[in-house]
């Protein structure tokens with residue numbers, strides 16, 4: 001009898017612990033998905049900017065793989081910035097954020113730049129109180145969104161940036177035709193595109209030396225190296241005074257003369273929809289990008305006089321190569337297979353109704 005009772009009590013105890021554990025895990029999951037949902041509302045929220053004029057999503061639009069289709073971004077005051085808005089996906093695979101700052105490694109912190117940055121001004125969010133007021137006057141019930149995500153209605157910067165990062169970590173793009181081909185579906189690429197892939201991987205074209213790894217944004221030598229190894233001067237410009245001073249890239253962080261004109265190697269996923277290209281949006285077409293590499297640098301690009309091929313800071317990995325017109329078309333056709341249609345159309349990533 002006693003033994004039976006003890007066993008019964010023990011089983012009850014264990015099941016109680018298990019159900020509490022399940023409840024807790026469920027609660028954590030719910031909080032995580034509530035944070036993502038809040039982040040999604042905030043990503044599409046113009047109330048984070050001066051005069052309700054811009055949301056993150058204005059410069060990071062789903063149909064362009066969360067870039068904006070513009071040469072360079074346009075801020076709350078309608079002024080053009082100097083840099084092309086980055087496409088946003090697979091952000092966990094970035095060793096750093098923005099085009100040329102190896103110190104910028106925290107996705108949540110990154111949001112403070114468009115919100116409060118003054119060089120360039122982007123969203124001009126103002127004070128935390130102003131953000132709170134704008135969110136309070138919104139038709140969206142932010143009070144309950146913050147309660148579900150964080151357990152109380154307090155709106156502060158840590159919570160806003162944390163939720164934005166949670167949403168952005170959902171922007172995943174690993175389901176392109178190229179990925180299906182890699183996974184063994186041989187007919188996912190045409191013969192023409194496969195020929196382009198072979199050129200991309202070839203030593204002659206040398207693309208993989210920098211666009212390495214599953215996200216095409218790692219420099220081969222960089223894994224156990226300092227983060228700045230992912231930055232290169234690809235020979236876009238070389239004026240009488242050197243690199244155009246409007247944007248010196250990595251140099252602006254390191255002040256090392258050799259870093260003038262070095263920018264982060266971007267992912268090549270979704271380049272089919274994220275034109276224009278390069279840190280300053282100076283190239284409209286992929287064919288033009290491929291020509292640039294074949295020549296080993298660009299001449300008089302973007303109306304800026306000079307031959308980037310001769311830039312002494314240019315990476316020694318960009319030497320130029322011979323290619324036929326057919327090969328150029330094949331390489332471009334391959335780059336177009338890196339588009340993940342789900343990223344562009346998934347309603348869970350779109351503006352909430």
Ligand code: HEC
Pocket residue numbers: 043048054055056057058059060073074075076081083084085086087088094096097098099100107110111114115122123164
């Ligand atoms: C006015 C247009 C504009 C707005 C609004 C904007 N961004 Fe950006 N975003 C850019 C530009 C331009 C860059 C590249 C900046 C650079 O390299 O200096 C960028 C870069 C980024 C990056 C780095 C991506 C990478 O792979 O390096 C992230 C992340 C990002 N933005 C998130 C956000 C979030 C979150 C918001 C809203 C809080 C936002 N952006 C609002 C234009 C904008």
Ligand code: HEC
Pocket residue numbers: 205206207208209210211231232233234236261262263264265266267268271274276277278279280286289290293294315317318331
């Ligand atoms: C030395 C390293 C290096 C090599 C080799 C290289 N790239 Fe790049 N690639 C970069 C960097 C760095 C950028 C950005 C440069 C800038 O904006 O100033 C870039 C930009 C690009 C872009 C524009 C992406 C965007 O979102 O704007 C494309 C497309 C591209 N490369 C394709 C290629 C192809 C194809 C090859 C081979 C023919 C190649 N790259 C070889 C480093 C490299």
